[in-house]
Amino acid sequence: xxxDMIEEFTAKNGEKVMLRxxxxxxxxxxxxxVAQIIKSGAYIQKESARSLAEEQRFIENMIQLDNMYVxxxxxxxxxxxxxxxxGELEMKRHxxxxxxxxxxxxxxxxxxxNIMNYTMKWCRTHQLHKLxxxxxxxxxxxxxLYERYGFIEEGVQKEQxxxxxxxxxxxxxxxxxxxxx
Numbered sequence: 001x002x003x004d005m006i007e008e009f010t011a012k013n014g015e016k017v018m019l020r021x022x023x024x025x026x027x028x029x030x031x032x033x034v035a036q037i038i039k040s041g042a043y044i045q046k047e048s049a050r051s052l053a054e055e056q057r058f059i060e061n062m063i064q065l066d067n068m069y070v071x072x073x074x075x076x077x078x079x080x081x082x083x084x085x086x087g088e089l090e091m092k093r094h095x096x097x098x099x100x101x102x103x104x105x106x107x108x109x110x111x112x113x114n115i116m117n118y119t120m121k122w123c124r125t126h127q128l129h130k131l132x133x134x135x136x137x138x139x140x141x142x143x144x145l146y147e148r149y150g151f152i153e154e155g156v157q158k159e160q161x162x163x164x165x166x167x168x169x170x171x172x173x174x175x176x177x178x179x180x181x
Contacts, residue, residue: 005020005118006020009110011106021069067086068082068119068126070083072102082118083100084096084119084123094130095128095130095131096132100112112142116145131151133146133174134173136168136170137168153172154174155172156169156171
C-alpha cells in the first residue's frame, strides 16, 4: 500500500500528529470515528459505519490493490483518514479517487493540509496522472483547500445530495500531475 510512508508533524494547536498507513487493527477506531462524523451530520458520504469485519476486509483489499489508505493519529486516536482508490481497469489505472475525513475536534489545525501534501506525494510516487474527488458546494472550507492545491472543477451535479432537508450540489474536481513535477 503506502509502504513505510510515515509523516509526523506538529498541528497548529501544538499537538503531534502522525500520518501512517492504516492497519487491520485500526478498523475499530475507524468505525468509531465514522460513527461520530455521521452523528454530527458533517460532510461524509456514508449513512452508517461498516461492521468490524467489513472494515477489516476493506483495509485488506486496499493493501492488496496497493491503494493509499492512511490514518491521521493524534494522541493514539485515529482522528481522520485519507484514501486514494486507483482505477481498477488498466485503461484507468493512471487515475485515483480521493476521499478524506476528519473528526470535528481535529479540524482547523492544519491536519487537512498535511493530508493533502501526503496524498500528493503518494500519487506522484505511484505515478498517477489524475486525482479526482467530489465535494459538496456548501463545504466551502474543503472546496477552497482543494483549489489551493491546484484542483480544478470538472463539473457540477446540481442538487445531487439532500442534507438536513436541503439540496446541495456536488462538485467534481480533479488534479492533473504533469511530467515536469
